[in-house]
Amino acid sequence: MTESLYYKDAYLKEVWTKVVAVEGRKILTEKTIFFPKTQDQPGDTGTIDGIPVLGALKQGEDTWHMLEREHHLKPGDEVPLKLGWKNRNYSMRLHTAAHLLSQVLKKNFRLYANNIYADEEGAHLEFKEEIDLITMNKALELANELVQSGVDVDISIEPETGKQAACIGYLPRFNCDGLFAKDVKEVGAISLSGGGFKGEKFVVSINVEFL
Numbered sequence: 396m397t398e399s400l401y402y403k404d405a406y407l408k409e410v411w412t413k414v415v416a417v418e419g420r421k422i423l424t425e426k427t428i429f430f431p432k433t434q435d436q437p438g439d440t441g442t443i444d445g446i447p448v449l450g451a452l453k454q455g456e457d458t459w460h461m462l463e464r465e466h467h468l469k470p471g472d473e474v475p476l477k478l479g480w481k482n483r484n485y486s487m488r489l490h491t492a493a494h495l496l497s498q499v500l501k502k503n504f505r506l507y508a509n510n511i512y513a514d515e516e517g518a519h520l521e522f523k524e525e526i527d528l529i530t531m532n533k534a535l536e537l538a539n540e541l542v543q544s545g546v547d548v549d550i551s552i553e554p555e556t557g558k559q560a561a562c563i564g565y566l567p568r569f570n571c572d573g574l575f576a577k578d579v580k581e582v583g584a585i586s587l588s589g590g591g592f593k594g595e596k597f598v599v600s601i602n603v604e605f606l
Contacts, residue, residue: 396456398426402559405487405574408480414472420462427451427458428478434512435493436486436573440479444468448479483574485605486513491548491563491576492585492603493518496538498566503537504530509596517588517602525597531590535601538585545580 397415400407412426422443429451432438438450447463468474493511497520500506510521546564553560553570561575562568576582582603589600 397424397458399458400426400428401430401574405483406577408478410476411473412476414468414470414474416470417468418459420465422460422462422466422468423457424460424474424476426476427460428476429458429460430483430486430574431458433573434510435518435571436490437482437513437515439483439486442475442477442479444472444474481606485603487574488576488582488603488606489513489518489601490573491579492538492542492582492601493520494561494569494571494575495541495563495566495579495582496520496534496585496599496601498563498569499538499541500526500534502566504534506530506534517600520599520601521596522599523596525592526590526599528590531587531599535585535587542579542582542585545578547578548575550575 400410407428410426410428412424414422415425416423429439429441429448430436431451431453441448443460446466449461449463452459497508497511506522506526508520508522512519541564549562551560558570559572560568560570563579586602588602
């Protein structure tokens with residue numbers, strides 16, 4: 396079982412840990428700061444013992460790291476993990492922005508996102524119904540007002556389910572296992588990058604600046 400340090404501190408950039416298992420270029424360690432790829436976050440990159448990490452993959456209770464090249468690491472080795480902070484910072488801010496906009500649409504316009512996902516083009520919210528541009532711009536304005544004023548993102552663990560829940564300012568609490576900025580002010584301006592039907596789903600696309 397890998398200890399996921401990013402849930403304790405999403406801003407932790409370096410740590411030493413022990414190699415537990417090796418399968419070719421895949422490395423399993425006792426602890427990790429690398430968030431694995433999920434539907435709504437692309438996953439982290441960085442280095443292990445100076446070797447580039449292409450990504451991390453969750454398998455049951457373990458998190459495996461895929462290295463870019465062959466190596467000489469073996470179980471028992473103590474190694475430094477260094478996070479690619481620019482990518483983490485961007486994905487965490489983008490993830491926070493997507494949920495912020497989703498909750499603004501839910502509370503103020505009774506519009507419910509059925510799915511949120513991210514790719515190389517940004518974050519995307521899926522809806523059953525079409526959202527007109529006036530409504531979308533108003534929701535974006537409200538979301539950016541919260542960003543400018545700055546509100547905390549409260550993270551907690553639901554006692555009944557053991558799942559992570561988040562609450563952004565006055566907006567409704569929601570369940571999500573992803574990583575969030577501590578304060579929405581860190582997100583920066585949220586911009587609308589697209590909107591339209593993809594099949595039967597209406598998809599709203601957003602982005603934030605890569606810092």
